[in-house]
Amino acid sequence: GENVEQHPSTLSVQEGDSAVIKCTYSDSASNYFPWYKQELGKGPQLIIDIRSNVGEKKDQRIAVTLNKTAKHFSLHITETQPEDSAVYFCAASNGGSQGNLIFGKGTKLSVKP
Amino acid sequence: EAQVTQNPRYLITVTGKKLTVTCSQNMNHEYMSWYRQDPGLGLRQIYYSMNVEVTDKGDVPEGYKVSRKEKRNFPLILESPSPNQTSLYFCASSRNGGGDTGELFFGEGSRLTVL
Numbered sequence: 001g002e003n004v005e006q007h008p009s010t011l012s013v014q015e016g017d018s019a020v021i022k023c024t025y026s027d028s029a030s031n032y033f034p035w036y037k038q039e040l041g042k043g044p045q046l047i048i049d050i051r052s053n054v055g056e057k058k059d060q061r062i063a064v065t066l067n068k069t070a071k072h073f074s075l076h077i078t079e080t081q082p083e084d085s086a087v088y089f090c091a092a093s094n095g096g097s098q099g100n101l102i103f104g105k106g107t108k109l110s111v112k113p
Numbered sequence: 114e115a116q117v118t119q120n121p122r123y124l125i126t127v128t129g130k131k132l133t134v135t136c137s138q139n140m141n142h143e144y145m146s147w148y149r150q151d152p153g154l155g156l157r158q159i160y161y162s163m164n165v166e167v168t169d170k171g172d173v174p175e176g177y178k179v180s181r182k183e184k185r186n187f188p189l190i191l192e193s194p195s196p197n198q199t200s201l202y203f204c205a206s207s208r209n210g211g212g213d214t215g216e217l218f219f220g221e222g223s224r225l226t227v228l
Contacts, residue, residue, distance in 0.1 A: 034217075043221050044156070103148075106156075
């Protein structure tokens with residue numbers, strides 16, 4: 001089955017700097033790669049996703065890149081702000097009848113003012 | 114307001130005392146799922162349901178049961194809780210299938226402690 005590795009487990013940056021979180025996956029059939037943000041005391045929320053037919057997607061300060069050949073994808077946050085501090089999870093899925101997401105172990109991002 | 118509601122949010126119980134964590138969604142979603150979140154292990158799927166009366170095991174189903182008698186509800190049952198089930202539990206739903214459709218909507222979480 002699918003296995004998703006996520007690095008780093010913790011990341012600390014200064015406000016205004018960029019942050020990058022990387023994930024690798026094992027199942028070459030996976031075709032959907034979302035990123036979830038979990039704020040303290042809350043459930044995860046989808047912030048951006050990408051499908052295998054594109055290599056990059058941007059939404060304001062957030063971007064995701066996908067390299068299907070290398071089986072890795074990354075989350076890029078530019079001009080970080082204190083409210084970006086949270087735990088971020090990557091996930092992968094091959095769709096199909098089950099369509100279940102396999103999550104990475106999470107990255108705790110701290111943005112220092 | 115579209116939401117996934119879990120109850121209770123916090124619970125301390127003792128080994129062997131059966132408990133149920135309820136989950137309800139008001140978005141008419143077909144797919145529902147339970148996850149547990151443990152430090153250093155991320156989100157692991159316990160059970161999921163593609164539709165009413167259809168449930169299946171996730172990655173860590175041992176010690177848990179679920180049922181899906183109605184579309185909106187997906188309770189998680191711990192028949193005989195043990196301390197290794199101490200965890201933060203999340204219920205989630207999506208339109209049809211957590212992977213293929215896109216967004217999973219999560220509840221606020223239920224923190225369970227088993228003594």
